[in-house]
Amino acid sequence: MGGLTENNDRTSGGSLQYKNPGMVLSAIESIDSVIQITSDANVVLDRLMDKVIGIFNSSRAWLFHPCNPNLPSFDVAFESTSPEYPGAKSSKQKVPMTDDMANYCKRALSAVDGPEIDPPVGNPVSNDIAIRFNVKSMLFMALRPKSGEPWMFGLHQCDFDRIWTSDEKQLFHMIGQRITGCIDNLLYVRQLKESEERLSLALEAVCDAVWDWRVDTGEVHFNSGWYKILGFKPYELPQDYSTWTNLLHPEDRDYAEKVISQNLETNDPFSMEFRMRTKDGQWKWLLGRGKTVERDTKGNAVRMIGTNVDISDRKILEEKIAESKKELQLTLEATTDGIWTWNFDTNKFFFSNKYYTMLGYEPGEFPAGYDNWVSLIHPDDRDKAVTFASDYLKTKSDLYENEFRLKCKNGDYLWIKAHGRVVERNENNDAVYIIGNHEDITERKKTEIALQQSEQKNRSILDAIPDLMFILSKDGTTLDFRAHSANELYRSPDKIIGANIKESMPSEFVATCMHYIKKTLNTENLTCFEYQLPYQDGAKYYEARLVPCGENNVLAIVRHITERKLAEKALIESEKRFRTLIEAGPLSILLLRDGKYIYGNPASAKMLGYEDPDEIIGISALETIAPEYHEIVFERIKNIDQGKSNSPIEIQLIKPDGEMVWSLTTSVSVTIEDKPTAIIMGQDITALRKAEQDLSKAQTMQVALAEHLPAGMMLVDASTRKIESVNVYAASIFGAGIDEIVGKKCHNSICPASEGECPICDLGQEIDNAEREIVLKNGDRSPVLKSVVSIKIDEKEKLLEYFVDISDRKRAEVELRESEERYRKLVTTAPYGIQLTDREGRIIFSNPAHHRIQGYKDDELIGKFIWDLMADAEHQQQAKKYYQKIIQDHPTPEIYFNRDKTLDGREIDVQINWDYIYDSNGQVEGIISIISDITNQRLLETKLQQAQKMESIGNLAGGIAHDFNNILFPIIGISELLMEDFSQDSKQYENLQEIFRAGKRGSDLVKQILAFGRQSEHKLIPVHLQPILNEVLKLSRATIPSSIEIRHDIQPDCGLVLADATQIHQVIINIITNAYHAVESSDGTISVSLRKVSLPPGELPDLSLTGKHALISIADTGHGMSSDLIEKIFEPYFTTKEQGKGTGLGLAVAYGIIKEHKGGIKVTSEVGKGTTFRIYIPLMDKPIEIESTNEIELSPSGSEHILLVDDEEPIAKIERQMLERLGYKVTSRMNSIDALEAFKANPDSFDLVLSDMSMPNMRGDQLAKEIISIRQNIPLIICTGFSDKINQEKAVAIGIKGFLMKPILRSELAKTVRSVLDESKPHS
Secondary structure, eight states: OTTEEEOOOGGGTOOEEESOHHHHHHHHHHHHHHHTTOSOHHHHHHHHHHHHHHHHTOSEEEEEEOOOTTSSEEEEEEEEEOTTSOOSGGGTSOEEOOHHHHHHHHHHHHOSSSOEEESOTTSOOOHHHHHHHOOSEEEEEEEOOSSSSOEEEEEEEOSSOOOOOHHHHHHHHHHHHHHHHHHHHHHHHHHHHHHHHHHHHHHHTTOSEEEEEETTTOBEEEOHHHHHHHTOOGGGSOSBHHHHHHHBOHHHHHHHHHHHHHHHHSOOOEEEEEEEEOTTSOEEEEEEEEEEEEEOTTSOEEEEEEEEEEOOOHHHHHHHHHHHHHHHHHHHHTOOSEEEEEETTTTEEEEOHHHHHTTTOOTTSSOOOHHHHHHHBOHHHHHHHHHHHHHHHHTTOSEEEEEEEEEOTTSOEEEEEEEEEEEEEOTTOOEEEEEEEEEEOHHHHHHHHHHHHHHHHHHHHHHHSOOEEEEEETTSBEEEEEOSOGGGOSSOGGGTTTOBHHHHSOHHHHHHHHHHHHHHHHHOSOEEEEEEEOOTTOOEEEEEEEEEOSSSEEEEEEEEOHHHHHHHHHHHHHHHHHHHHHHHSSSEEEEEETTEEEEEOHHHHHHHTOSSGGGTTTOBGGGGBOGGGHHHHHHHHHHHHTTOOEEEEEEEEEOTTSOEEEEEEEEEEEEETTEEEEEEEEEEOHHHHHTTOOOOOOOOOOOOOOOOOOOEEEEEETTTOBEEEEOHHHHHHHTSOHHHHTTSBHHHHTOOSOTTOOTTTTTOOOOSSEEEEEEOTTSOEEEEEEEEEEEEETTEEEEEEEEEEOHHHHHHHHHHHHHHHHHHHHHHHOSSEEEEEETTSBEEEEOHHHHHHHTOOTTTTTTOBGGGGBSSHHHHHHHHHHHHHHHHHOOOOOOEEEEEEOTTSOEEEEEEEEEEEEOTTSOEEEEEEEEEEOHHHHHHHHHHHHHHHHHHHHHHHHHHHHHHHHHHHHHHHHHHHHHHHSOTTSHHHHHHHHHHHHHHHHHHHHHHHHHHHHTOOOOOEEEEHHHHHHHHHHHHHHHSOTTSEEEEEEOTTOOEEEEOHHHHHHHHHHHHHHHHHHHTTTTOEEEEEEEEEEEOTTSSTTTTOOEEEEEEEEEEOSOOOOHHHHTTTTSTTOOOSOTTSOOSOHHHHHHHHHHHTTOEEEEEEETTTEEEEEEEEEBOSSOOOOOOOSSOOOOOOOOOEEEEEOSOHHHHHHHHHHHHHTTOEEEEESSHHHHHHHHHHOGGGOSEEEEESOOSSSOHHHHHHHHHHHOTTOOEEEEESOOTTOOHHHHHHTTOOEEEESSOOHHHHHHHHHHHHHHHSOOO
């Protein structure tokens, strides 16, 4: 082949190698081309064996069956061999299953990696195979068709020891899979043939003649038995009602039509006797039985089915035979057949004129003779006809009959039935003279072919219907059955035939089935019953239809109706709910027929003033309606009688006691019991009417009952893809008329596949009860359950399609999946916990968020009681009591807050929103809870409250700072001025210096208050810790009760640290405060120490500190802490103090401050003995000198003119004295308005403006902007005790050159003024 090549090197095994993947595809395509040549599986398998030998260059290819090592023999079903190596099939005998062959079967059946090779590399082939089949190596595999025993497929190499490659094994395996499909087809054809034979027997056993009359169309289907009784061919009579009436005897016609007419009005079966004219004009007595089997929604007969049986007595039969003979004689005299004679003595022939003309020739156009007769016979019939004639002469028989085809002059062929008789014989009894005729039977042959095709079509239709069929004997023995698959059967298929239902089926079913078998045989009519059978996955429902089949047998057609029964059950439940809604609903509902009420619900009785709804029945509607509305009601009743509906109307009703009631009434016309009836719905709107409020329209209710089993059928030409016929229901599914569908190509109208992509014809797919889509008339697609069977009609392939509309089911499945998916996503992705608990409080469902909140893994919460999750025993007991209370008392659901403990021991705050879960009886069966972890929310709330407190403290601190600084400024300023007036060694100077230092400490204290309240940024500078500790100790001693001892040990030469003194102060205060709370109840001791330490590497691994550090130790003798509490004390908002004694922020802030100082805090504690905090702060490597404030330094001076503005008179005086002592000329103003006017009056006379920030009428920054707008380059300095409106950055941004914080030191003022003035001068 083109895709493979043979390796001629025998040493390598002569194996086949791939040239490229396309060659493999070519080999497979050649196999597929053989499969597609014909549908005859026997022919395909024979040809495939030939093709396989060519592909693999092997000596022999074979298929044997069965591949069962336990059987004594097997058949070689198909085989192809090279001439020099004949195989086993030629012997046409079964091959014994030797031990070697049994071993091969076992190997093939157990193989999992593809085909098996023998011999394995390096081993010889078995002696038995080598001797029997001359095999040197072989390749084989098991084939497993869908039914029956496995087969074995193999190759023999007989001329050399061949080594099979992996490529060959793969190709061999692919071919084996395709051969399996052919075997399936072969088995299917055999089973189909057997099924058709059984079906034919069943149909023949039903009755003599069957007819099926569509009353609405007049169309009648007569079976072959019906035509046979009357002597007609199916095509000779129209299939309609007139055929039957025209053939009735005139004396019987009125009687027969009367019986039929009466049965159309009832459902009772009928039986009558009548005479019908046969094709030859005779009259036959027939027994006719029938019944109306289908009616439309109005009760009119739509379909009637019946049988006819020939009951002519002997006399009538003899008379008809005599009449038939008479008519036959007349026919012979006026025959149109071709007459011929043959004289054997003279070998002369005679052909009558009709003989010539029936073949299209002129009389005598060719000589009459044996050779000419033979030459006219169809080539396919010639040998058979000549042999038949020769054999006839040898048998010495007088009569001769044969059928064959003769060629007409125009080339067509006629089917001829030749009749002949020897009318003269010689003394040896040899024929001398024969007379015969040729009868044209072409039309009969066509009819026979059409009949065969019709029967084939009918068999295909029956096969396409997914029903079970059983033939049962009178005693319940199963004689035969038909099923599409074993899954449909209650028992294994091999245990059904011959088994009695009494032994194999449930007793309840047996009793019912035997009753209906007996009834069917006794009445000879169709009987039906429904039953159910138990299965592992639940009960299944079936409907059985029984008809007589032979004398003591019945044919049972069984349909699976589980889905229908479930739907009926659901419908009953729905109707029950609907009735409950009607009976218990607030709307008045009445049924009105012929002007009188025939039904009323309790609401209608109440509205009309009756106690019992039955009192309403029979009352005229007009008696309950106010007279002024009678005319309107008359018109509306008329509409109802005509089947019309009425729009809503407001009318007044009269109760028996005369009370008037307003009702909003609407009516709908329906058909109940084949009579027009009105559904009248009303609502008492008296109160609403009085209040002049609008009414909502009453909703109309429609009850639809349409029970029908949909089954669409369609016939399509496989070659043209044109639709040839559809049934009515199929057209209804497509939403089109039959004439709109027939004649169109399926892929252009109802099939979504494109041209050339037909799943069956082009893609080779099998469709058997498969879910597919069809295209409706409007272009939409709809799902169906579809089966397709390929049949042949007039030797043309047709596709018979059977489908059921499943669009409702698919939509329901999609909606259910979408609903389930939405619910699943909602529950699984919800950020809050969702849990379901039963009445006992046990968790039966918990979503992922709930597991995460509680710290559990998937499903670990299931089965736990909800109080198991509480933080402590007290909470657990409270939760248990609360849950029991809501289960018993059913209080209104409300939000519930609780504290839970997670799996890892954490305590969390949760918010629970809950509600009840009710069962179908309205009883509480559990609780659904929505759980939110609000721990962080609580922390944020606490933090917000703290932040708000700190903001309030900050605002307070700002106000205090401003006032304090204004107070401190004169103290510091005057002390500085006075120190200039005394010598440094005088007592006055020393006292003034103490005042100055005290003022400075006050100023620093104000800065600490601002820093604490405003959480301002801090600057780290070199500081000594001793003064900070001493100041804290003084403050602590003043605030802590004297009953608590405070000890201290401060090392004086500890060294400098880089720190913010205020923050260190805050840390120490916080920890000492905690120590005080720890010893408060026991009047214990607090110890504070400071010393210098050197930390070698690894000494404090958890703090990662090394080198020289200042160590501040704060110890107490309080109650101490456990190790688990020590791990949490630095967490924000964690506190062990009682409510109102702490926020839980102090230690967290302290920890953060020390970390910012690159230090660490170490905590040790022992329960009952106390706690020690060790604070490590790095010491500076190189000591530096701290500026001393003991001496007054020389300050820069000047002579420029300064405008001074401050509303505090003492401050203004001190600032003026400081500036004037420095040599400056000063103009001062007590408010900003006066200062601005002074500057406007002579802006160029001032060299600098020095202004306070906080002043009435106009702030310092606003004044600065006004002055800059007058003179842009004027130097400005702002002073402030505190202001949230200005800082150094803001001052610079608006053009202010200097910024001073009160209280102002003389040196700071001198430096700032001089610096601003110098910077404003032009640079040369």
